[in-house]
Amino acid sequence: MTDPKISALYVAVQEINSLIQNGTSCSRSLEEKIVEHLENSQLLGKLPKNNGDSHEEVYMEVTKHGLRISSRRTRLVKLRIPLIELILLTTYADGFGRTNIVFVEKSTTTRYQLHLLQATDDASSNILCNLVKNAFIEAEEASALIEVIEPPSPSIA
Template sequence: MTDPKISAFYVAVQEVNSLIQNGGTSSSRSLEEKIVEHLENAQLLGKLPKMGGAQEEVFMEVTKHGLRISAARSRLVKLRIPLIELVLLTTFVDGFGKTHAVFVEKSTTTRYQLHLLQLADDMAANVLCSLVKNAFVEAEEASALIEVIEPPSPSIA
């Protein structure tokens, strides 16, 4: 899979256990809406770094195994999120007109982490979403092929 690298700025990482675990409450809003509201509130309250500030520039790559985020300067891999641990991906434009991508990963049975990245524009967000969708489709197709293939019968002597 030779997919393009998507340039972004890594803004923040936060644990969001309470948002995920309380997702089944009586609220009719989706998890995506709750996460975006959480991030925008944190941004307005100054709990997130100022957008466009001194965040680290990174490249994101989507492979058949998951998401890889590497430092733009050193090319060292900073973060890997296997597809199986990717709970949510959404993109949004904040109140200041900046486009963001949000990844939520389930790193253990009780720990959920949110990764916030600032993208160049909506086109980069669309490409990222398309690449992740295609990775899941390919994984599902590969899984279906494995289930169809029957193991060889033991020979009876």
């Protein structure tokens, strides 16, 4: 894939096991609960402040395998999230006018992590969402092709 690199600031990572495991209310979606959790954390000062140096500038790339986040300064890969472990991707504008990108990954059977990034603008966050959506569509199509292909019949001796 020759998809673009999306520039953003990596803000925070949090474990959200209790939010996912205790959040069985049918009246609100997981996305709504996570955005509310982040906004409350921000208002209570539990998220790092945006003072320029506290957030690392990163590039996000979407491949057929998943999401890759690399340091903009060193170009080293900081995080890989396979498509199969990506539970949720959403974007939202916070009360301070910043466009936030949220990833939730299920890295083990009982560990859920939320990654919060700030996009440079709405357009780049929309591009990222479309790239991830297309990666899932391509993975589903490839999986369907594999299921359709029949194994070769054994040769008769």
